[in-house]
Amino acid sequence: MSNDIGQAGAQDQLRLQSNILDKEEARKEAKRKYARERAREKRKDPAYRALELERNRRWVADNKGQALESKRVAGRKWYRANRDQKLAANKAWKLANPEKVREYAKRRRQISSIIKRSDYDSRDYADVLYADPCSYCGERADTVDHIEPKYLGGENHWSNFTAACISCNSSKGTTNLLEFLCR
Numbered sequence: 001m002s003n004d005i006g007q008a009g010a011q012d013q014l015r016l017q018s019n020i021l022d023k024e025e026a027r028k029e030a031k032r033k034y035a036r037e038r039a040r041e042k043r044k045d046p047a048y049r050a051l052e053l054e055r056n057r058r059w060v061a062d063n064k065g066q067a068l069e070s071k072r073v074a075g076r077k078w079y080r081a082n083r084d085q086k087l088a089a090n091k092a093w094k095l096a097n098p099e100k101v102r103e104y105a106k107r108r109r110q111i112s113s114i115i116k117r118s119d120y121d122s123r124d125y126a127d128v129l130y131a132d133p134c135s136y137c138g139e140r141a142d143t144v145d146h147i148e149p150k151y152l153g154g155e156n157h158w159s160n161f162t163a164a165c166i167s168c169n170s171s172k173g174t175t176n177l178l179e180f181l182c183r
């Protein structure tokens with residue numbers, strides 16, 4: 001008997017705790033919403049926006065690897081969420097743009113020749129990269145980018161490869177990663 005009461009008491013206790021947690025979570029969410037709205041308001045002021053951009057720039061400069069990784073994660077997440085639509089759109093685009101398809105195929109051959117000069121792991125990795133979206137903008141990637149350009153001493157090694165669309169890859173060109181990300 002006393003044991004039954006004890007169990008019921010424990011359940012009430014749990015329910016109470018979970019209510020408190022729900023309320024706590026709701027309070028936190030309300031706070032976050034308020035912060036988001038305030039930030040949006042503040043951003044309308046060009047001076048504040050400039051400060052914020054500068055702060056972001058500095059953060060990227062201090063967190064080079066982390067910044068790139070979060071871009072990658074966002075790109076992959078986006079791709080996973082939009083994969084089917086993206087593939088269908090790619091197919092339609094290919095049918096509508098045969099000359100571009102040829103141009104890209106040529107580019108891909110050039111890239112494979114770059115990659116052939118690297119070691120086995122790097123070639124393997126480059127193959128995987130072809131399925132990834134562009135690390136810089138999340139669009140479809142057709143090229144493998146040297147994160148640190150070869151021109152600046154970047155290696156022909158998988159650790160220096162990432163997927164990039166032609167547009168990002170060519171606009172990045174021989175600029176170093178940070179400079180490019182901060183543009």
Ligand SMILES: [Zn+2]
Binds near residue numbers: 134135137138166167
């Ligand atoms: Zn891109």
